[in-house]
Amino acid sequence: MTMASGGKDTVRFLIIDSSPGEAESFLNVFRESGYSTRASLINSLDDLTTAISGHQHWDLLLMTDPPPPLSFSQIFDYINQKDVDLPGIILTSPDGERDSLSLMKMGARAVIPLGHDEYLLAVAQKELEDLKIRRHHRRMSVALHESEKQRRLLLDDQVDAVVYVNNGRIQYVNSAFLKLLGLPEEESLDGKLFKDLIITKDQQDVEEFLIGIEESGQALAVIQCPLIAKNGSEVPTRAVISPTSFNGEFTLSLQIKFNEQEAEQTGADKTLEKSAPDSETGLFDRKQFEQELDVAIQRAVSGKGKATLCCLHIETLKAIHEQHGKEVSQKLLKALAKKVTSHLGGVHPVASMGGGNFSALFREGEEREVKLLADSLLTAVTGEDIVIDQNLLSVKLSIGAVILSDTTNDAKTLMVQSRQATVQAQKEGGNQLCFYQKRKVSSVHSVEKQLAGMVNQALKHKKFRLSYQPVISLAGSPAEYYEVSFVMTDAQGREHEAAAFRPKLEKVSLWNKLDRWQLIEASKALMAKRKEGSDTRMLMHVGGISATDDTFLPWMKVALKAAGIPAGAVAIELSEQNLARYSEVIPDFFRSLKDMGCQTVVSEFGCSLNPLEGIAHLDVDLVKLDPSFTEDLNDGDNAEELQKMIEALSQSGRKVIVPGIETAGEMTPVWQFGADFIQGSYMQPPSERMDFDFGSDG
Known part of the structure; x- marks a missing residue:
């Protein structure tokens, strides 16, 4: 399991299923949730032996009924014999006669009814997280053993x-x-x-x-x-x-x-x-405080005792600074530091973190005791106004707390979590304590509903804007390609790129509205650019729902004609996962696009079970690989995987676009492997204008 470009995990599956179509549907469940995937279909014990004996690490084994003579007991016996850490999940027919307990005893990590995609995703995510922890633990155990050997040598000398x-x-x-x-x-x-x-x-x-x-x-x-x-x-x-x-x-x-x-x-x-605190304020400096926190983390992990990290934020400091100036605000900070450290009696270390924030390490690890201590501190600090240079100043304090436990391992994460809890305390009115709470993960359907609501609101209030990123030819093509996308601004002012929520929503009719809006707005920009005399073309991603809409292509033809744009200047993209999802209509959709004169593109390519077979019968001009293919090209296996994919696509007559190029070091092997086009922030990140200088491109 590796982290792909854009923050997505790449998950590698072994799938034992007699139906390739069913296997593809499993992969789509994960791809819709933001994962990049690689997969191999296993039909025999020899296939399993070859896959496990190779140098590739696999992350999950998904199984339905194994094809005869393969059996579940054979599969698990072989995995145990080879001592391979490969979690296995079995999917069974809801009305089947399989005994879940016996399958679990054989070695299955879970037995899930077919069709329960949310259940499958939830279990798989837990298994992947556990697998990541086990792998990390093994790496750290080896590193720790080596470190202990080196330390003994140093101590002996x-x-x-x-x-x-x-x-x-x-x-x-x-x-x-x-x-x-x-x-x-x-x-x-x-x-x-x-x-x-x-x-x-x-x-x-x-x-x-x-x-x-x-x-x-x-x-x-x-x-x-x-x-x-x-x-x-x-x-x-x-x-x-x-x-x-x-x-x-x-x-x-x-x-x-x-x-x-x-x-x-x-x-x-x-x-x-x-190691002693400042004699005037009672504050530790940051380095001392971090040392105290590191010790507290070690103790919590070893079960020697809990502690609580608190972030204390002075809400009124900014207003006091603006009204009375820096000198008064600095004196107030010092006075409050004395109050805090005096109240905590030197037992609980405190340090200033800047910006009106203090960090305190309470030697208490139970919520009740922490709340009692925090409440008494709030009373002591905010109970009465403070006089600074004849100014009567009121103080408002918010406290965020995170309790250290035996799962704690990172001081920086604790600092962030305590600050997040402080922000929550502010939202709830201030002058109070809030404990850090992990965000509750919404169900898939709940997430889709929330996203659809956000998109509807953004459409209503015109909170979408287009972005363009150049797709640069490595073979000297005279055409200047841009991929068009869009960014949504939500009610809180946060921006979301379309790629972040498209996989969840492109199956619903709402996305058809976005595709039409995108085409109309991008056509205006494209026409203006082409009037400058350049052969500018655009790649536009449409949702799978548009491929099923009989009215979309006729409407698109009229829209392009009205904008004065030749169909040859437009390339329509569909993601690879839509090829499987709408396999019955995609061939006709692509043929109709070609009849119009448009180019056809398959994007996010290479994550299906048999990628090349999936496009063998389709009239596809350009293939844009999934960004996960450019992840860590210094790894020989990853580079080899990319090279083989580019060569296979080139031999089939397709032009290859490699996205996610972030450095010159990534561009060099991609060029050597024979890619036709590259795209990425190294050349230019997405921009609101089509302003890349193709003439200066090397």
């Missing part, structure tokens, strides 16, 4: 004595520590209680201190820690304690230093001092 302690027991000591105590290098202290190496009178104090550090998640600390050497003598040392991870577990790293080494002691004191 380190001059300072180092001990790793978890739950009071030693996990690792380096050779310098063994030497410090007069122990032989081959002696192992792993698993022994660290307190047993400390002089008797200090054992309890040190043990309690270490437990306190583990529980509090303090980022750095120092304690006197006299040790006992092998000969029974006391070794006057202290430990500089910092959190780390070892063998995937939250661990305390103790750097052991002699007390009489004044230079080192001064350095350690300075280090400890750096």
Whole structure:
């Protein structure tokens, strides 16, 4: 599974189904949801062996009834025998007699009734996400193992004595520590209680201190820690304690230093001092705060205790700055920082993040405790106005919170989530706490309904605009091609490119209205451009619904004639998935276009089960590949896949357009592979005008 251009995942399927048509319908379910696909149809155990034995990684196995003599038990036995991580989903007839439990015991991850597309999509998305996590875990395990080996080598060569302690027991000591105590290098202290190496009178104090550090998640600390050497003598040392991870577990790293080494002691004191908050405001600097957050994440992941990251936003700061100036607003910020840190008592680190935002790390991990603490903080900060330079200023504060859990792994994501929760608190009136909540994923039908409503509103209020992107010939064609598309602006002012929502809506009659609007508006721009004397042509994508509308082509012929545009200047695109969806009408639709004099184009090509067979019987002039084909061309397998597709299409007499060219490095192999046209932001991103200088194109 790879990330394709434009942010879409490319999912690779093995499909076991006696009907290629049914297999194509499975793929369309995923393509309509934004995935690019690759697929191979399996008809025998030999086919399965060939597919799995190759260098290609497959993401999902979709199965209906296997063709005889292949059976489900054979398939799962073979996959288990080869130890391949390939989730299998079985689709069964609703009235079939298959026992779902027995199929699950064989190895199926899910058994889904045929025709339940939303169910299939939901299960597949979970399986793909789990697969991605497993693959990431395996990669990280290998990297961690190598990192641990390198760290042991570095620690063994380190001059300072180092001990790793978890739950009071030693996990690792380096050779310098063994030497410090007069122990032989081959002696192992792993698993022994660290307190047993400390002089008797200090054992309890040190043990309690270490437990306190583990529980509090303090980022750095120092304690006197006299040790006992092998000969029974006391070794006057202290430990500089910092959190780390070892063998995937939250661990305390103790750097052991002699007390009489004044230079080192001064350095350690300075280090400890750096970890303290600012004496005037009580704020940590960002680096210190991030260190505290990293420790809290390690503790949460290791099950050592939860914490909560909060974003505190001063809503009234901007207005105060505009009304009273920078000096007053800066003094207010400092006063509020003191109030916040004073109320939190130094237990919960706070840092300024700029823009009237503070981040606070609450040492609480339960919603009830977090809410109590946040409510008391809101009362303390906003309960009364603040006087700054004789100005009485009111303060409004919104707090967004995200609780750290054992699934947390990224500090940046937590920061974003806490900020999103703060925005929600503002929307709900401010002066309150909101917890971050993941967006609820709508069902497919619900999404389509919402999108249709947005498009209707945009049409009603004329919130569409056209965009044009050049399609550049690598063979010196005199024609200047532009692909026309459109952008919709929603009620919140956000812009959405047509490609983002077309797969969901091009099956409904509403899209036919958009196709007609697009043709009329683009024809005006095309006519104006052609009057300049250039042979400018446009590629226009139409929805599958227009191919089924008997009135569309007659209307289009009249519209082009009225605009004064020859049909030869227009190339009509249909996506590959529509070829399967409307297989009965597409051949006639393309023939009619050719009779009119238009060119025909199949776009988003190469994601079906048998792409070349799908267009073999169609009169197609241009084939535009799916953008996923230009993803990571530095990978030899991806480059080979693209080359084979271009060569096969060229041999069939079709001109090939390769989209998604974002760098010069991507353009070079595409040219070498024999593509006829290229398109992408490297040459020019979509523009509101047809203004590309084809004469300067190299």
